Amino acid sequence: MATFKTILFWVLTIGTVAFGLVRMKEVFSSNVAPVAPLPIASAVVATTSSIPESMQSTGTLFSQTSRRAYLIFPTLATGASQALDGFTLTTVSLGNNTYRVTLTPKVSNYKTQTFVLTGDDKLYFTENSYGDDNTSQDYVYGDDYATAVNAQGYILK
């Protein structure tokens, strides 16, 4: 009995380690990072010409502040839809290359986030603990927020 248990344990352990190594190789070969690529910072100081009236550059580079962010505007990055579990994303064109992006939580006691962006701006959604969310609900809303970033990679406020 002890021998059978030992053999079973080691067979399953070796199988698990082998499978883990295969998955690691897949991650390396696909080179898919879980974080959406952040904008490359330009040496030029951000100009305000492309920033809508309601949003101003804070002078802080987004790439220096967050690594768990998913691009949700103008396009949806890989993994972003899952990170957005618990929120409804709405994009409305206001004309003149300006858009209003709204993140509406599926529970009523959490704040709706609205951004007015130009087509050159980007919006990133940070979800710190979506491993505990299921496919239709977010259990921890307090760690979810969106950050608007201009074309130069600076955070807008």
Added chain:
Amino acid sequence: MQTLRSIFTTKNVLGGFLGFVMVWFGINEILSPQEWVTFVPSFVNPPMLATLSVLAHGVLLIVCGLSLFLNYYRKISATIVSLMLLEIIVNLILISGLTDIVVRDIGLFGSSLALLFN
């Protein structure tokens, strides 16, 4: 009845169920590491390394889970699981405070300690 009692001892039931939980989470981490990288401490950079550490964590969870389930070097795996759960609890508290998920993990941590000190 006596045979059943000898099989379903406290240690076996605790080890079996805790082992099942560890194996389940380990499989999830290996199959969908992108869902778990958010729990990796921020000093682990670049993101690729975070993904690899999730995969390694998943493998360790499965091996420890099997060990608990099969009662094979159970004390050693209970020690490793206790340390991993403690790390997870501290990390979760730092990320999102004392949530229901943290409370659940504290219960699992207690189970692993029971196995360790039994």
